[in-house]
Amino acid sequence: MYVKICGLREPEHVTAAVEAGADAIGFVLTRSSRRVTPERARELASAVPSHVLTVAVFAGEAPEEVRAAALEAGVRAVQLHGDHPHEDFTALKDLGVTLIRAGAASTDLRCGAFDEDLLIVDAPKPGSGEPWDWAAVRGRPEGRWMLAGGLDPSNVAEAIAAAGPWGVDVSSGVETAPGVKDSGLIGDFVAAARSASGGSPSSYR
Numbered sequence: 001m002y003v004k005i006c007g008l009r010e011p012e013h014v015t016a017a018v019e020a021g022a023d024a025i026g027f028v029l030t031r032s033s034r035r036v037t038p039e040r041a042r043e044l045a046s047a048v049p050s051h052v053l054t055v056a057v058f059a060g061e062a063p064e065e066v067r068a069a070a071l072e073a074g075v076r077a078v079q080l081h082g083d084h085p086h087e088d089f090t091a092l093k094d095l096g097v098t099l100i101r102a103g104a105a106s107t108d109l110r111c112g113a114f115d116e117d118l119l120i121v122d123a124p125k126p127g128s129g130e131p132w133d134w135a136a137v138r139g140r141p142e143g144r145w146m147l148a149g150g151l152d153p154s155n156v157a158e159a160i161a162a163a164g165p166w167g168v169d170v171s172s173g174v175e176t177a178p179g180v181k182d183s184g185l186i187g188d189f190v191a192a193a194r195s196a197s198g199g200s201p202s203s204y205r
């Protein structure tokens with residue numbers, strides 16, 4: 001099970017995610033209560049070992065803006081959330097980073113359909129913490145896909161059983177208030193996701 005913890009803003013939570021065994025860590029560089037500057041993302045990412053993927057999250061920005069911010073942040077992956085067209089992924093291919101496409105269940109559910117490397121199937125409102133009908137996508141997504149939207153340490157096992165994803169992604173469910181992460185919840189989430197999948201991590205690069 002691949003585990004991504006998203007919306008990190010403080011070094012102590014980055015450390016908690018790495019020590020808990022997260023595979024990927026996300027920094028939100030778009031409009032959000034979790035937004036950080038590219039400079040702050042670079043500071044946070046500099047403490048992350050190379051086996052953990054650092055991800056910059058965007059939603060609606062033009063490819064040139066994404067490129068500039070991702071380069072400034074020094075991340076190894078870019079996540080485009082929402083209605084980004086295929087051309088935006090094509091325009092970013094030469095950045096040489098992992099491309100992640102994220103959207104609701106109504107999107108094209110084939111990982112790679114937009115030349116992306118990883119897919120996230122999320123709730124209609126990203127970062128809202130609202131659970132949705134995870135079972136509705138069971139058997140539909142293809143390839144390396146993460147389930148997101150309303151997951152937390154207490155329901156991630158149920159969500160994995162319902163949807164059968166390759167990985168999971170969380171933000172609100174490891175917070176005590178919007179934008180305020182909790183190291184204990186981060187550890188609990190990674191442990192719950194891993195034990196639900198028999199303890200084995202999914203590999204990606």
Ligand SMILES: O=C(O)c1ccccc1NCC(=O)[C@H](O)[C@H](O)COP(=O)(O)O
Binds near residue numbers: 034057127149169
């Ligand atoms: O987290 C945000 O505030 C956000 C804002 C705008 C676009 C994307 C955003 N987050 C992307 C993520 O990958 C979240 O982890 C994902 O939507 C799940 O969020 P949650 O339901 O809060 O666990």
